[in-house]
Amino acid sequence: MTAGTVRRTAAQAIVNFLAVQHSERDGRRRRLIPGMFGIFGHGNVHGLGQALLETDAELPFLPARSEQGMVHVAAAYAKSERRLATYACASSIGPGATNMITGAALATVNRLPVLLLPADYFARRQQGTVLQQLEHPTGGDVSVNDCFRAVSRYFDRITHPEQLLSALPEACRVLTSPSEAGAVVLSLPQDVQAEAYDFPREFFEPRTWPVLRQPPPPEQVRVLAELIGRSERPVIVAGGGVVYSEAEDELRALAARCGIPVTETFAGKGAMRSRGWPAVGGMGTSGNPAANELLRTADLVLCLGTRLTDTQTGSRTLFQRPDARFVAVNTDARDAHKEGALPIVGDLRETLRTLLAVLGESGYTTQAAYREHALQLCAGWEEHVANRQPSRSARPLSQPELVTTLNGFASSGDIVIGAAGTLPTDLLRLWDASGGRDCYLEFGFSCMTHEIPAGIGARLSRPRGEVYVLVGDGSFLMNPSEIFTAVQLGLKITILVVENHRFQSIFGLQQRTAGEGDIGNEFVPLDPFTGRRVAGSLTPDLVQIARGLGAEACRVEREADLLEAIARARADTRTHVVVVAVDSEAPPLPGSGAWRDIPPAEVASDPAAARRRAEYLERAASRRRHP
Numbered sequence: 132m133t134a135g136t137v138r139r140t141a142a143q144a145i146v147n148f149l150a151v152q153h154s155e156r157d158g159r160r161r162r163l164i165p166g167m168f169g170i171f172g173h174g175n176v177h178g179l180g181q182a183l184l185e186t187d188a189e190l191p192f193l194p195a196r197s198e199q200g201m202v203h204v205a206a207a208y209a210k211s212e213r214r215l216a217t218y219a220c221a222s223s224i225g226p227g228a229t230n231m232i233t234g235a236a237l238a239t240v241n242r243l244p245v246l247l248l249p250a251d252y253f254a255r256r257q258q259g260t261v262l263q264q265l266e267h268p269t270g271g272d273v274s275v276n277d278c279f280r281a282v283s284r285y286f287d288r289i290t291h292p293e294q295l296l297s298a299l300p301e302a303c304r305v306l307t308s309p310s311e312a313g314a315v316v317l318s319l320p321q322d323v324q325a326e327a328y329d330f331p332r333e334f335f336e337p338r339t340w341p342v343l344r345q346p347p348p349p350e351q352v353r354v355l356a357e358l359i360g361r362s363e364r365p366v367i368v369a370g371g372g373v374v375y376s377e378a379e380d381e382l383r384a385l386a387a388r389c390g391i392p393v394t395e396t397f398a399g400k401g402a403m404r405s406r407g408w409p410a411v412g413g414m415g416t417s418g419n420p421a422a423n424e425l426l427r428t429a430d431l432v433l434c435l436g437t438r439l440t441d442t443q444t445g446s447r448t449l450f451q452r453p454d455a456r457f458v459a460v461n462t463d464a465r466d467a468h469k470e471g472a473l474p475i476v477g478d479l480r481e482t483l484r485t486l487l488a489v490l491g492e493s494g495y496t497t498q499a500a501y502r503e504h505a506l507q508l509c510a511g512w513e514e515h516v517a518n519r520q521p522s523r524s525a526r527p528l529s530q531p532e533l534v535t536t537l538n539g540f541a542s543s544g545d546i547v548i549g550a551a552g553t554l555p556t557d558l559l560r561l562w563d564a565s566g567g568r569d570c571y572l573e574f575g576f577s578c579m580t581h582e583i584p585a586g587i588g589a590r591l592s593r594p595r596g597e598v599y600v601l602v603g604d605g606s607f608l609m610n611p612s613e614i615f616t617a618v619q620l621g622l623k624i625t626i627l628v629v630e631n632h633r634f635q636s637i638f639g640l641q642q643r644t645a646g647e648g649d650i651g652n653e654f655v656p657l658d659p660f661t662g663r664r665v666a667g668s669l670t671p672d673l674v675q676i677a678r679g680l681g682a683e684a685c686r687v688e689r690e691a692d693l694l695e696a697i698a699r700a701r702a703d704t705r706t707h708v709v710v711v712a713v714d715s716e717a718p719p720l721p722g723s724g725a726w727r728d729i730p731p732a733e734v735a736s737d738p739a740a741a742r743r744r745a746e747y748l749e750r751a752a753s754r755r756r757h758p
């Protein structure tokens with residue numbers, strides 16, 4: 132060891148370095164990586180495992196039941212922390228590593244920072260083929276970890292410990308970059324993890340990464356103010372960027388001052404923190420008809436921090452005015468240019484503050500007739516919602532009734548989580564996020580099994596308030612095992628499983644786009660050789676699964692029993708699972724009026740297929756072609 136250096140293995144250096152990294156925004160400084168989740172195997176127990184033992188909880192280590200699950204935890208934690216902190220996730224080689232790929236994709240799609248540390252095959256290759264190695268036929272340097280390249284914002288393979296001197300700072304830069312955040316992957320060959328190097332001592336000094344609020348170009352903001360000033364029917368689309376940049380107050384101020392209705396995307400759900408004018412609710416295929424009608428006739432669409440995916444834009448059929456102008460404010464230049472928008476690349480909160488200052492001079496507001504029209508549309512939708520309050524009768528609840536019952540019970544500081552299936556739609560439409568009742572919807576990747584670990588991530592970020600996880604029975608059966616993680620770590624969450632005995636969402640899609648028959652969307656017994664339905668029924672006991680994993684669990688059907696179960700859960704410190712047997716034949720909510728492009732077959736034996744195709748072509752023809 133020379134003066135000014137400290138000898139560390141690559142793995143020890145990673146732990147020492149990560150333990151002293153901080154992020155800072157608006158003068159608030161916090162640990163960037165408060166801990167590491169992981170599952171050990173022969174690929175990392177001797178390396179990262181030894182380093183964690185050696186450094187004695189400098190970086191707290193937390194276990195999970197699946198590698199994918201722990202990435203879900205980290206992503207949800209990052210969302211709850213507004214991207215200012217995340218967890219590291221470590222895996223062994225081979226299957227442990229590839230299990231993290233889905234989580235990496237989810238994080239990158241949703242622009243959420245996660246730091247993944249998959250182990251990799253030996254850099255030196257003296258051992259011959261090792262356990263769990265995929266021998267790539269044409270690339271001697273290719274491992275399964277190269278799959279991460281497609282789903283991450285930064286990937287590096289550390290073949291010498293000293294590479295960490297540049298790789299670790301670069302990883303932190305990307306993790307804290309508002310325009311680049313996503314999965315960051317440092318692939319760690321087994322041998323290199325245990326090899327030592329003389330690192331400069333100052334490399335392990337505490338470091339703070341400023342999360343910069345990039346100011347928007349003032350000229351662009353002036354153009355935006357002019358466009359707003361000339362607009363008769365402006366609508367604001369609030370996306371996840373509003374939440375990430377903590378621009379909720381500015382958004383509300385802009386909407387209120389100018390009389391502009393605000394619609395929310397899945398990621399932006401709750402950005403207005405209120406219900407009723409000027410908040411007009413969720414947009415797009417899963418949104419409400421009032422918000423969609425306003426968008427259909429909008430002459431100016433102000434897109435704030437949104438990726439504008441097909442579920443939002445009705446596969447580009449939603450905005451029907453040929454002269455509609457788009458302006459997009461985003462930290463990501465690609466998003467800012469979508470739909471031919473006037474791009475404003477910059478921090479959302481800064482942009483809105485500048486815009487408010489510019490508009491302040493003009494005194495612009497929309498005309499009373501437009502506001503009245505918007506109010507009436509919203510009132511119509513609200514009436515639908517109000518009429519669907521759960522009846523006090525003895526019949527089983529429908530899923531929308533479950534959502535409104537939970538919403539009524541939730542109080543300030545509580546959060547509800549949804550990700551896949553029909554639940555995100557009902558939450559987007561029905562959940563009233565006013566009064567501090569947060570809602571977190573992951574519908575960028577819409578990944579089944581995200582829900583329960585996301586509850587753990589939210590709980591890690593917010594020690595107080597209830598964390599409600601809403602999950603379908605299909606997603607629950609795909610992987611309920613992180614319940615055990617919540618129990619093991621004493622992180623209380625309350626999971627409500629909607630029992631409808633099928634993949635309701637895809638079953639509905641199947642009927643609309645493919646036809647009748649068994650393709651696995653219903654939980655019914657099937658002949659293994661024909662795939663056809665056989666006599667009998669199937670009722671997996673979800674309560675026993677939950678109890679087996681250590682949770683308190685019960686099954687309810689009626690509103691009174693549901694209320695009793697969630698009151699019991701609230702009063703307890705343990706994780707509860709409430710299986711809600713819903714009436715899946717109950718009439719659904721009225722349609723959103725927005726379409727989504729899922730093309731039925733052009734030729735098929737089913738006589739109904741021709742009609743489906745003709746209807747499809749008609750809707751597709753209304754697709755707007757943007758410059």
Ligand SMILES: Cc1ncc(C[n+]2csc(CCOP(=O)(O)OP(=O)(O)O)c2C)c(N)n1
Nearest residue numbers: 552553577578579603604605606634635636
């Ligand atoms: C990992 C993953 N696999 C497949 C899908 C496609 N998919 C979307 S929703 C869904 C069914 C979800 O069923 P359930 O959780 O019971 O919710 P429901 O549709 O009944 O509301 C499927 C298979 C997905 N989103 N994620």
